[in-house]
Amino acid sequence: MEILKPAMAGTLESSDAQVTVEPGTQGIQLTLSSSVMNQYGRQIRATILETLERLEVKNANVTVVDKGALDCTLKARVECAVFRSADCSQQNIPWGGVIV
């Protein structure tokens, strides 16, 4: 998917993560901050990058502020932000297709 316009999903509440995606030209540029960076930073980064790869996002500036989200929440927030940036987050989501 192509990142067409800036979009955001998620909140700064505990157990959540706020994900912002913006159009970019130089691959995936990820800026990550997390309240549990020392313990889980590597895994959080991997989950975000895997999700973007699954959605076939090649170029984007991605900012994630993590507040201790589980992997399933990180995935949900990244996916929602990407679908919002393409204006297709409201219906006909490919559940069980690229969303797994």
Place this chain on the structure above:
Amino acid sequence: MIPRPRPERFRLRRTMMFMNAQKPGLIKDAYIYGCDSIMLDLEDAVAENQKDAARFSLYHALKTIDYGDTEVIVRINGLDTPHWQEDIRVCVAGGADGIRIAKCESAKDVHTVEEAVLAAEREFGVEEGRTLLMAALESPKGILNAYEICSASERMFGVAISGGDFRKCMQTTPQPDGIDMLAARGQMLLAARAAGIQCFDTVFTDLDDQAGFEAEVLQNKTMGFDGKSLINPKQIRFVHQVFAPTEKELIQAEKIVRVVRENAAKGLGVFTVDGKMIDIAFLPGAERTLRLGKACGMYKGDLV
């Protein structure tokens, strides 16, 4: 991925706790509270501009979190909104046990949802008929049409009244004796029993009024409800206590089941147990008491 077993249409549902599907902090812990069912909410708890985000969150929660024996129901948005169709797709794709139809007013509403559920089951390769339905009655029209709603589908396991909206329609407010909703609760119970499905009471929203809450739960029990919707985990324990059978009821029920079965084999139809007349008509109630006792951990026997 957590595969959920095929949902049971009739199971123990004393407590059904609402959770905002958009809040990860809530849904990840939902199963630890021990309520019989959780109700993940896509409707009123989710702001209009977060409906999409709530679905992504719900999908991954359903696929990832092991809710164990807790039943997982999803409350979808009303049929007068642009959201309900995608709500149904995500519920079915994620494998929710059941869907609660908000603001249900007619059998036609149930059929509309049922068609969309069947289409989604086919789209996502889910066993046809797996996804259960329940209806929330929130208006006078819903209450007046309660029987046609309750008997509209083989997927229907229950019906619930939604007090907030209903009282607004009726221009009344919660009363300590429940007179404000007496007629509606009664009509809904009659309809549910006539259709052979379960019946649940509305939430009690004043968390500081424990005495009022307890009085309402006791009234629910005596009116014949199967359970109650809740908004806070601290409400669970009292409902489970009230809806559990007493030791005396269990002993009586066990005796009835045993004697009815023995006498049926001998060709006897009516007889006395502890001085009370008993016949075959007492069997379903006694079996229900034993099943309830089993679910509450009070009955260990093998009659049910």
